[in-house]
Amino acid sequence: MLLPNLHELRAQYLIGNTKSPYDWASLLVDEEHLRKMSYRERKFYEQQNELIERYIEIDCLLDSDVSHTMIHQYSQESRRQRDAVPGNIDEEGQLHLAADARDEYSGFVTMAIMVNFLINVFLLVGKAAIVLLTNSISVIASLVDSALDFLCTTIIWFTTSMIESSSPSIKFLYPVGRARLEPIGVLIFSIIIIVSFSQVAVEAVQRIYNGPREPVQLGVPSFAIMSLAVISKLFAWLWCRSVKSSAVQALAQDAMSDIVFNLLSILFPITGYLFNFWWLDPFGALCLSVYIIRQWVGTTIEHIRHLTGISGEAIDKQVITYLCVRFAESIKQVTAINVYHAGDRLHVEVDIVVDAKLTLRDTHDLGEALQYAIETLPMVERAYVHMDYRHDNFVGHIQR
Template structure:
């Protein structure tokens, strides 16, 4: 009875799947209209994920746990984790360890690939004097450094011992984007040096075209194949560290293809300047890519507001969570590294007891934290809608 009193009937009253426009219809639309409906499809699918979460009676189970005296530490394991939608379940310890293992495996595989490519490109540099290949060697050396930095930051972020929890009460998940940020700065500075060397060769370098022999060509081709494999795999793993490796792998695919193209084309056409020009263009390309990444992580680490779609999904979850939630007076969603911090101000009936409002608010907090993009949620309960909202701005 208490569960029904606090939660009520929270079954979805709308069929969001009816909003989804199929691919065949999208193809017939003008580009600007197609973009709108694709966004609508994404939002409807996200709402369907929330419906799947709440229709699993997750809120009812948590309130029953409170009533029966289940401890806070075991409450998460009592929640049903039978939701098939992407990430929308309380992850068990085994699931978290499996996810962590996938990230570690991806980092190790990239590490081994980078060792092989670094060795191979070192041999090519000894056989040729191509500045494009030297740029590619620098890229592989930085890949090796990138993987090392990301492995260290990921390992530190995932540490769960008690002393770490005492020193870092909210965890160290921000170490992952900080590791990516450090590497971004290193790679930008390094390729600025490569660009300077390329300019110097254009003005005062050798006038003989560089010849890229069959062994060198084979190693560079192998680099493209291995990086293509790494990109296809890493892009499917939802971790900022592994996503950085995926981005780097895609950059390497383009980089290695052009590192082959410029010296070979220059040799065939007799253009000595084609190789240093190619190295200059490659350096500009890499610098541009990583400057974007740098600014993205700086924005996230300094608390930029979250995506509008994420905010809509969180708002929808709060309003659907329980009939006793009368309104939301504030929903603040902002980055704290890769994932989001959420603050919601919820108005409930002032006739509720402290026990009831506590249980409702904490259950809502855990439900919001179930969302895969959320790091931590804070629920402020109020009895009227015209009280102060938020915090003092400093």
């Protein structure tokens, strides 16, 4: 019989038996039962299923003994080893976690941006040709939309390139990275598109009151180009929506807007021509402009709230709390937890209580291991763990 070594005993002492006390999978409500429920009941149990599934993910992480492995790494004579389970430790002692979502999706992000760029160049040229052939304000609105798509892709490509730059001077100037450039780029584009379509809406209103009283006619080439625009944007939307990046999600949102936009840009002038409704083309352009403005105002507000540090969603806070409570038996109490946005992803501050008899070394290793475990979660950018020996000490920071 092999006896455990001192490092394993220390990990067992600090972490203990943290196997999940619940069979969460048994609490999931299946699709068949969900379909039989009323709308409000179904929404409740769908949210509950999402929370349970995320609890199961936490159980899989902790049941893999990742916490024991991290404590075991601290017990080694040298922490600068490259065989750690949760990640690798570089020459500066920095742990790189394998679960970092940005590394996992970086190739898809770059490819999605390039494909959208090529599609937008083609559509921009095609729609410019249509505007020269017709006088449709709906098609002009569609041309403006394609021009802004081109600008959007350029902004996102520029911000993504800056984020991925990792020269020593950049690391010195931006010690926590420049990931917030991504939502800032989306915010800038949102403001540009709102201003641009406000101008299109003004032009549409002017045409309704003072424009020509003849319906606009679209030819076969114009119809073919607009139809191709719908098909290409449908492809872009199906692809981009699967990439978990705010920049690419903005491209997916824009692609869905373009699908609706281009369909209606065809429908309004054709219907107006068939039924001799001269006003339908400018009226359609006005409706499309209002639709785009309304959609992107919501995006603008969302990114402003994220950049100004709004609290994370309740489900994220519940998942992080569950991880902290389950992480180690040495953690006696979680006295405070703050989860708030710092751009797309979250910053986490946790106050935990441990036994006052623990040594400084044990307390440090336990707290830092918990920090890294929280940072393996894809929605978390940084975590800060405050260790305490009693529950009634000061909590949080001085409010400025």
